[in-house]
Amino acid sequence: xxxxxxxxxxxxxxxxxxxxxxxxxxxxxxxxxxxxxxxxxxxxxxxxxxxxxxxxxxxxxxxxxxxxxxxxxxxxxxxxxxxxxxxxxxxxxxxxxxxxxxxxxxxxxxxxxxxxxxxxxxxxxxxxxxxxxxxxxxxxxxxxxxxxxxxxxxxxxxxxxxxxxxxxxxxxxxxxxxxxxxxxxxxxxxxxxxxxxxxxxxxxxxxxxxxxxxxxxxxxxxxxxxxxxxxxxxxxxxxxxxxxxxxx
Amino acid sequence: xxxxxxxxxxxxxxxxxxxxxxxxxxxxxxxxxxxxxxxxxxxxxxxxxxxxxxxxxxxxxxxxxxxxxxxxxxxxxxxxxxxxxxxxxxxxxx
Numbered sequence: 112x113x114x115x116x117x118x119x120x121x122x123x124x125x126x127x128x129x130x131x132x133x134x135x136x137x138x139x140x141x142x143x144x145x146x147x148x149x150x151x152x153x154x155x156x157x158x159x160x161x162x163x164x165x166x167x168x169x170x171x172x173x174x175x176x177x178x179x180x181x182x183x184x185x186x187x188x189x190x191x192x193x194x195x196x197x198x199x200x201x202x203x204x205x206x207x208x209x210x211x212x213x214x215x216x217x218x219x220x221x222x223x224x225x226x227x228x229x230x231x232x233x234x235x236x237x238x239x240x241x242x243x244x245x246x247x248x249x250x251x252x253x254x255x256x257x258x259x260x261x262x263x264x265x266x267x268x269x270x271x272x273x274x275x276x277x278x279x280x281x282x283x284x285x286x287x288x289x290x291x292x293x294x295x296x297x298x299x300x301x302x303x304x305x306x307x308x309x310x311x312x313x314x315x316x317x318x319x320x321x322x323x324x325x326x327x328x329x330x331x332x333x334x335x336x337x338x339x340x341x342x343x344x345x346x347x348x349x350x351x352x353x354x355x356x357x358x359x
Numbered sequence: 360x361x362x363x364x365x366x367x368x369x370x371x372x373x374x375x376x377x378x379x380x381x382x383x384x385x386x387x388x389x390x391x392x393x394x395x396x397x398x399x400x401x402x403x404x405x406x407x408x409x410x411x412x413x414x415x416x417x418x419x420x421x422x423x424x425x426x427x428x429x430x431x432x433x434x435x436x437x438x439x440x441x442x443x444x445x446x447x448x449x450x451x452x453x
Contacts (some may be wrong), residue, residue: 141434183430218429220417223410250414251386257414259406261389267406291406 140182144355159317159329161350173199173348175331188217191227198234205340207234214244223248229275231339240339242281246273265291275338281306294321306341313337319352327352362449364424370449375423376442382418383438386411397439409433419445 144158158176177195184190190213197208214227224247232239248271251257259265268288275281287300299316313335319327329352334345361369370378380395387395387405401407412432419425425448435441 181430181433183428186426186428189430189433216429218413218416220413223413248410251411254388257408257411258387262394263389265406267408269408269410289408 140180142355143179143181144176144353158354159331159348159350159352161329161331161348171199173197173350184215187219188215190215204234205237205342206344208232209234209236212244218250221250221252223250225273233340238340240277242275242277242338244273244275246271246285248272275304279307295319296321296327302337304338311336311341317352325354327354360452362446362451364449365426366424368424370423370446372442372446375446375449378422379415379419379442379445380438382415382422383441385418386414395438397437397442399438400436401438401441402436415441425449 158174160172160174162170162172175197177193179191179193181189181191192213193211195208195210197206199207208231210229210231212227212229214225214229217224217226224245226243226245228241228243230239230241248269249256254260255264255267257267257269259267266288268286271285273283273285275283281304283302283304285300285302287298289296289298291297295318297316297318299314301312301314303310303312313333315331315333317329317331319329321327328349330347330349332345332347336343361371363369376397380392383399383401383405384390384392384395387407390405395405399405401412410433412435413429416427416429416432419427423445425445427444427448431444432441435444
């Protein structure tokens with residue numbers, strides 16, 4: 112319960128701080144819904160309700176969804192605050208994930224810098240972490256970085272380098288790539304951390320076919336260890352995806 | 360009708376459109392100029408991701424002498440939106 116309260120406080124503080132910076136900010140805020148709020152691919156990947164197969168376990172149903180609210184705080188800066196949940200009717204508590212974050216971006220062309228705080232917990236709130244994060248990505252400048260490689264090759268990628276500071280300092284790098292062809296979308300995201308001197312990595316991918324508007328049929332998978340539990344997971348799933356974002 | 364940028368230079372809407380399209384084209388390698396119009400969608404047609412539109416801020420400041428807000432740029436959907444954003448930021452005649 113205390114952890115859940117911390118989540119609410121974090122989000123409320125972020126929203127309040129943003130609103131205080133810009134009195135008429137409510138008119139400039141936007142809501143986005145997708146698979147995750149926290150990564151470079153957050154708004155590309157549809158939120159999903161899937162049936163999945165986990166290594167050594169029976170078939171599970173999984174709801175994986177994130178919501179993000181964005182607003183301005185200055186000409187060159189903006190703030191995002193969000194919630195995410197990975198749950199499901201038959202999913203073990205240890206493999207559920209809840210999180211909240213607030214992050215401020217500062218554009219310093221040719222790079223974009225983001226600093227923020229993130230809270231993550233497992234389903235029972237037995238394992239949780241509260242980290243400060245700082246990360247950076249180049250806005251562009253290399254073939255395919257942030258934009259399609261060419262008019263004929265609809266492939267793009269984006270790297271991030273950062274560090275999470277909570278229980279020690281955990282540097283990480285993240286690389287994501289997207290491919291879009293008509294109604295077909297595919298993407299992969301790999302994150303690698305250095306935790307207490309040893310490397311840990313986590314990769315997730317998805318292939319989606321757009322049915323109508325923001326509704327997709329999505330096949331997704333993941334493999335590796337991710338915070339806060341760092342428990343090894345491997346799964347594949349198939350289900351419905353949905354995405355709510357400007358332009359959809 | 361003409362408007363003035365922050366340095367007092369006079370622009371027509373067509374001049375702003377041509378300048379913006381030149382900037383967008385430089386940021387979209389491989390796309391022919393004739394393929395980029397006011398209707399061109401930044402994300403769907405050019406493949407710009409969530410953060411790539413921020414790359415227009417610096418050249419617009421250098422060429423059109425207007426300071427665009429990052430969040431406004433991130434909400435743009437088409438080249439026409441960007442033209443309108445710059446045009447609306449310019450000073451209209453009294």
